[in-house]
Amino acid sequence: MNIKETKMEKATVLMIEGRLDSSTSGVLEKKFLAITEAGEKNFVVDFASMDYISSAGLRVLLMAAKKTKKVGGKVVLSALSANVKEVFDIAGFTSIFTISASKEEAIQSI
Amino acid sequence: MKNIDSILELFINLVKNMSVVIVLAYVLTRTQAYSAIMQKKEITLNQRLGLILIFGIFSIYGTVSGINIMGAIANVRDLGPAIAGLIGGPLVGIGAGLIGGIHRYTLGGITYIPCSISTVIAGLAGGLIYQYRKGEFVSITGAVVFMALMEAFHMGLALVIVKPFSQILPIIQSVSLPMIFTNALGMGIFAFIIHNLMRERETQRTKELIESELTIAREIQMSIVPKIFPAFPGRPEFDLFAILEPAKEVGGDLYDFFLMDDNHLCFTVGDVSGKGVPASLFMAVTKTLIKAKADIRLGPDEILYQVNNELCEDNESGMFVTEFLGILTISTGDIVFSNGGHNIPYLLRKNGELEVLAKIPGMALGVVEDYPYVCADVQIREGDSLIMFTDGITEAMNQDGELFSEERLENALRGLEGRNARDEVNHILQSTRQFVNGANQSDDITILVIQYLGKKEMEYRLKNELKEIQALTAAIELFAETHKIPDQTVFHMNLSLDELLTNTISYGFPEGGEHEILVRIALQGETLVIETYDDGQIFNPLEKADPDTGLDIEERPIGGLGIHLVRKMMDEIEYRRESNQNILVMKKQIR
Numbered sequence: 001m002n003i004k005e006t007k008m009e010k011a012t013v014l015m016i017e018g019r020l021d022s023s024t025s026g027v028l029e030k031k032f033l034a035i036t037e038a039g040e041k042n043f044v045v046d047f048a049s050m051d052y053i054s055s056a057g058l059r060v061l062l063m064a065a066k067k068t069k070k071v072g073g074k075v076v077l078s079a080l081s082a083n084v085k086e087v088f089d090i091a092g093f094t095s096i097f098t099i100s101a102s103k104e105e106a107i108q109s110i
Numbered sequence: 111m112k113n114i115d116s117i118l119e120l121f122i123n124l125v126k127n128m129s130v131v132i133v134l135a136y137v138l139t140r141t142q143a144y145s146a147i148m149q150k151k152e153i154t155l156n157q158r159l160g161l162i163l164i165f166g167i168f169s170i171y172g173t174v175s176g177i178n179i180m181g182a183i184a185n186v187r188d189l190g191p192a193i194a195g196l197i198g199g200p201l202v203g204i205g206a207g208l209i210g211g212i213h214r215y216t217l218g219g220i221t222y223i224p225c226s227i228s229t230v231i232a233g234l235a236g237g238l239i240y241q242y243r244k245g246e247f248v249s250i251t252g253a254v255v256f257m258a259l260m261e262a263f264h265m266g267l268a269l270v271i272v273k274p275f276s277q278i279l280p281i282i283q284s285v286s287l288p289m290i291f292t293n294a295l296g297m298g299i300f301a302f303i304i305h306n307l308m309r310e311r312e313t314q315r316t317k318e319l320i321e322s323e324l325t326i327a328r329e330i331q332m333s334i335v336p337k338i339f340p341a342f343p344g345r346p347e348f349d350l351f352a353i354l355e356p357a358k359e360v361g362g363d364l365y366d367f368f369l370m371d372d373n374h375l376c377f378t379v380g381d382v383s384g385k386g387v388p389a390s391l392f393m394a395v396t397k398t399l400i401k402a403k404a405d406i407r408l409g410p411d412e413i414l415y416q417v418n419n420e421l422c423e424d425n426e427s428g429m430f431v432t433e434f435l436g437i438l439t440i441s442t443g444d445i446v447f448s449n450g451g452h453n454i455p456y457l458l459r460k461n462g463e464l465e466v467l468a469k470i471p472g473m474a475l476g477v478v479e480d481y482p483y484v485c486a487d488v489q490i491r492e493g494d495s496l497i498m499f500t501d502g503i504t505e506a507m508n509q510d511g512e513l514f515s516e517e518r519l520e521n522a523l524r525g526l527e528g529r530n531a532r533d534e535v536n537h538i539l540q541s542t543r544q545f546v547n548g549a550n551q552s553d554d555i556t557i558l559v560i561q562y563l564g565k566k567e568m569e570y571r572l573k574n575e576l577k578e579i580q581a582l583t584a585a586i587e588l589f590a591e592t593h594k595i596p597d598q599t600v601f602h603m604n605l606s607l608d609e610l611l612t613n614t615i616s617y618g619f620p621e622g623g624e625h626e627i628l629v630r631i632a633l634q635g636e637t638l639v640i641e642t643y644d645d646g647q648i649f650n651p652l653e654k655a656d657p658d659t660g661l662d663i664e665e666r667p668i669g670g671l672g673i674h675l676v677r678k679m680m681d682e683i684e685y686r687r688e689s690n691q692n693i694l695v696m697k698k699q700i701r
Contacts, residue, residue: 022612023576052601054608055672083601090678091671 003031010110011042011076013103016050020057028057032064041073042110046103048079058091065096074098078106120184123177124292127186130175131296134168135303147197147245158198162205165194169210169229173217177288184288187214187225188232188264189296192257195236196248197304203240207233220278224271228264235260247308250301257297261290327360327390331554334394335365339532346635347440347565348375351531352558353539355502355551362389362431363500363554364397370406373440379498379558380433380452383474392429396421396475400435410435410448411485414475418450418483421476430476434498438490443562445496446487450475453501456520458534460493462527464520492564495534497523502555506542509549514542531559566593566633574615574625574646579608582629593633599700602679603631603640609672610642610651610694618646618692633700640680640696649692650685651676 001024002017012035020028035043043064047053065075078100080088088094100106138144141160146153153161169190176185187210195203207230215226239248239256248256265286272278332354341350352365362382370376378400382389399417408416414435421431434455436447447467451474457465468486490496499519506514522541526534535557542555568589572578583604590600611627619625628643651673677683682697 019580021579021608022616023580052604054605054612055675056612058671083598086598087605087675090675 001027003028005031005035007040008044008107010107011044012040013044013046013107015046015048015103018050019052020050020060021052021054022056025054025056025060029060029063032060032067036064036067036071041068041071043068043073043075044078044103044106044110045075046078046106047081047084048103050084051081053084053087055091058087058093061093061097074110076100076106076109078103120177120288123175124295127172127175127292128296128299130168130171131186131189131299132303134164135300138164139303139307144197153198158202158205161194161198161202162209165190165202165206166209169206170213173210173214184285184292186293186296187229188260189257189293189300191229191233192236192260192293192297193300195233195238196240196253196256198237199240199245200234200237203233203235203237204230205233207231220281221268221272224264224268227271228260228267231263232260247304248301250298250305253301254294254298258290258294261293262286265289323387324359327387328356330387330390330394331356331360331362331364334397336367341367342369342375343635345369345440346633347563348438349531349561349563350377350559351535353535353556355539355555357502357551357553357555359385360387360390361385361502361554362393363502363556364393364431365498365556365558366397366400367558367560368401368404370404370437374406375438375440375560376404376410376435377438377498377558377560378433378435379455379500379556380431380450380475381500381502381554381556382429382431384427384429388427388429392427392431392476396431396433400433409485410437410446411483414448414450414472414483415481418475418477418481419479422479425476430474432474436496438560438562441565443490443492443494443564444487445490446485448472448483448485450483453499453504455496455498456523457488457490458495458497458523458526460491462524464523490562492562495526495531495559495561497534497538498558498560499538500554500556502551502553503538503542503557505553506546506555507549507552508546514545518545531561534559534561568631570629570631572611572627572629574619574627574644576612576615579611579615582607582611586631589631595633595638595700599638599698602698603638606676606679606696607640607642609676613651613672614642614644614646614649614692618644618649620647636699636701638698638700640698642694643691645691648687650687651694652683652685 001019004015004017006013006015014031016028018024045061061075068075076098079102080099085099088097088099098109100109146157169187172185172187172189176187191203191207191210194206211226211229214229215222235256265282269275269278269282335354339351350367352367354363354365356363362384364380364382365378367375367377380393380396382393382396384392396417399420400413403413403416414433432452433450434447434452436445438445449470449472451472454469455467457467459465467488470484470486472483473481504514504516504519518541519538522538526537529537538557539555568585570582570585572582586604586607587600607629614627625645630641632639680696680698684695686693
């Protein structure tokens with residue numbers, strides 16, 4: 001799994017490539033912690049190249065959402081595939097997260 | 111001139127009288143009373159009285175329509191009571207005789223005594239014959255002879271009783287022949303009509319008997335062959351369908367299929383040589399013998415060998431049966447088969463190629479004992495169909511006398527791709543019906559198709575390390591592609607297994623060490639069955655309560671999501687602990 005980080009004016013964009021599961025979610029978690037520690041509070045997590053997410057990945061996202069909310073920021077997710085969106089629906093995450101069709105839209109919405 | 115005139119007059123009277131007899135006979139035989147008599151049922155008092163009356167009146171008619179010959183009246187008075195006696199017994203005969211006799215008595219004349227007496231005696235005599243024949247109507251010859259003798263007696267009686275002898279003799283001489291002849295003829299006509307009627311009834315009864323025999327034959331045949339489809343709903347490894355369309359006159363076709371054990375399907379198609387009830391009984395015996403002898407330790411050739419010997423024993427009818435028998439090993443698709451003179455089955459490969467099975471030698475069963483049957487084998491693969499049939503198909507004839515033949519059957523089979531067993535059978539049947547185009551079906555039609563679907567199963571063993579889960583995913587994706595499982599289903603399956611196995615690997619082995627987890631996936635029809643087996647500590651993931659997915663971010667706890675996802679993505683999930691193992695079984699409909 002690879003994470004491509006792009007720092008933009010309104011938010012930090014993280015593009016996930018590959019699977020976000022129990023073996024790889026730790027990497028994402030560390031990244032979040034590092035960036036929020038550095039003071040960033042707005043994130044766009046782009047799933048265009050992410051083909052799989054398990055509950056481990058969901059957990060990391062939830063944790064990120066909680067953290068950023070505390071400091072007045074937000075996490076917006078973009079380009080979810082149909083399968084991934086379904087997982088979010090089942091988990092009830094679609095009400096918690098803002099979900100956009102593309103990362104450009106996501107950046108706009110922040 | 112006078113002679114010819116009187117002969118002519120006599121003749122005309124004769125014809126008149128006979129006509130009355132015929133009409134009387136005809137009308138009589140259509141009455142219920144007569145039906146009762148024919149069927150040997152009890153006739154009621156009223157019916158008896160009716161007969162007495164009718165024949166009594168006929169007797170009077172006989173007197174009245176008589177011809178005067180030298181002062182004596184040549185007539186058919188005795189005929190009525192005689193017939194009455196023959197068909198209704200002594201009482202009816204005497205009754206009718208009394209009516210005619212008394213009437214004659216009142217008319218007086220030279221012969222009034224012998225005539226009246228013999229009228230009654232005619233009735234009695236007829237009745238006695240009835241008794242002797244136990245109610246069965248006497249033969250035509252018998253009736254005629256009886257009547258002739260009766261009239262001869264009548265004449266004799268007159269000669270004896272009437273005085274002076276010299277006066278009666280010439281009368282009797284001129285009257286006897288006409289009397290005997292006329293009465294005998296009348297009786298002959300009546301008896302003829304009665305016998306005709308009896309024969310008609312017999313023919314009707316025989317026809318009904320034959321028809322009920324046909325019905326019985328068909329019932330025997332149809333009640334024996336298995337007709338419930340799908341035949342093995344719990345065995346998705348193969349698809350099976352069969353039909354048997356009996357001809358009007360049942361021809362003794364048979365088919366059967368049954369599991370010999372969990373991994374072997376025995377199937378057979380046959381055709382008995384005869385028709386009707388005997389053929390259907392022979393078919394029933396053959397089918398039962400096959401099932402009784404079929405044992406997994408025997409090959410199909412040995413089964414046929416034993417069945418043949420049983421059929422040959424006590425086979426007085428000389429019937430025989432052609433029979434094809436095969437055994438499919440379900441897990442491998444291997445078929446071993448033997449043949450007793452039956453039509454060689456076809457093998458329709460998945461790609462549309464048509465093959466015919468090896469033509470191994472074999473005689474029909476029931477012909478000669480200890481016949482050495484042989485066997486051969488063939489490998490079928492997923493999507494292949496074995497097509498068995500009887501000659502009701504290949505010898506089906508259209509109105510021009512052409513046969514459907516193997517050629518047309520092969521053409522029909524070549525057009526079958528991507529169809530299930532039922533469709534294949536119906537297609538063959540349609541093709542045959544279309545060809546036959548309404549002509550009579552002369553022989554039973556039987557088709558049995560077995561389509562092999564293969565075992566859609568996979569097993570995977572992984573070590574208790576998280577990184578192993580990815581390799582499992584790859585194996586599942588390959589399995590899914592082979593069996594055309596939809597993407598979304600595969601995604602759910604992979605995610606569910608990921609969640610469960612992550613749990614197991616992370617928390618199931620607190621003491622560490624290398625452990626093996628078994629994952630088994632099977633596609634049974636439209637249901638995916640996913641099982642996991644591990645020997646970790648007791649852990650039932652289902653005991654965890656579902657997370658409340660309605661809570662806000664702040665309130666949502668981090669854990670509990672995994673199992674929730676699994677529950678939502680799978681249709682069924684069950685846990686049990688057995689032999690120190692955690693066993694999870696999940697089911698999902700793929701469509």
